[in-house]
Amino acid sequence: NAGVTQTPKFQVLKTGQSMTLQCAQDMNHNSMYWYRQDPGMGLRLIYYSASEGTTDKGEVPNGYNVSRLNKREFSLRLESAAPSQTSVYFCASSLLAGMPGELFFGEGSRLTVL
Amino acid sequence: AQSVTQPDIHITVSEGASLELRCNYSYGATPYLFWYVQSPGQGLQLLLKYFSGDTLVQGIKGFEAEFKRSQSSFNLRKPSVHWSDAAEYFCAVGLSGNTPLVFGKGTRLSVIA
Numbered sequence: 001n002a003g004v005t006q007t008p009k010f011q012v013l014k015t016g017q018s019m020t021l022q023c024a025q026d027m028n029h030n031s032m033y034w035y036r037q038d039p040g041m042g043l044r045l046i047y048y049s050a051s052e053g054t055t056d057k058g059e060v061p062n063g064y065n066v067s068r069l070n071k072r073e074f075s076l077r078l079e080s081a082a083p084s085q086t087s088v089y090f091c092a093s094s095l096l097a098g099m100p101g102e103l104f105f106g107e108g109s110r111l112t113v114l
Numbered sequence: 115a116q117s118v119t120q121p122d123i124h125i126t127v128s129e130g131a132s133l134e135l136r137c138n139y140s141y142g143a144t145p146y147l148f149w150y151v152q153s154p155g156q157g158l159q160l161l162l163k164y165f166s167g168d169t170l171v172q173g174i175k176g177f178e179a180e181f182k183r184s185q186s187s188f189n190l191r192k193p194s195v196h197w198s199d200a201a202e203y204f205c206a207v208g209l210s211g212n213t214p215l216v217f218g219k220g221t222r223l224s225v226i227a
Binding site: 040044 | 120123148150155156157158159160163204206214215216217218219220
């Protein structure tokens with residue numbers, strides 16, 4: 001059981017470079033999420049997709065774009081990376097965005113922007 | 115504004131001692147409540163959840179949590195901590211409808227011999 005798979009696990013970028021974080025889930029979940037985790041800040045929601053074909057902004061969407069490619073996949077793109085985007089990124093999925101919506105998390109992608 | 119507060123940033127307990135991690139929320143209605151645990155270098159794993167009914171809920175790894183409506187709290191407890199419980203713990207809150215969970219900032223638990 002793979003669950004939620006994120007790639008890459010580690011990435012170093014220079015300021016201004018672009019990259020895409022990939023996320024795929026094999027649990028037939030409807031909703032998918034991207035969070036970032038920073039020391040002392042907990043998890044903050046960047047974007048989410050309540051169902052295939054929809055995406056919505058979370059708490060910290062600036063500097064990011066997302067694509068819900070299909071039901072399984074939800075990617076996060078940084079068009080012009082900034083040092084402030086150095087963080088650990090987590091993808092998660094749930095059966096429904098509404099309750100009872102237990103989240104299942106990937107193992108995280110550690111991004112460093114120099 | 116809606117919020118989730120974990121007042122303790124870092125707690126250290128001795129192995130075998132009891133543990134209580136605090137979580138308070140500020141929502142207009144009774145939300146759905148969760149505790150997650152994150153081991154170093156890992157993603158988050160659900161420990162337990164409260165939706166309705168009995169206010170004392172049991173979770174995995176010997177954890178339990180009690181919902182107290184009057185205090186807007188959902189504190190996590192464990193009677194006897196093991197070294198493997200050292201991790202970061204997150205309280206999360208959600209409302210019905212199409213809204214994602216909101217997480218507290220986390221409490222890091224250290225366990226000493």
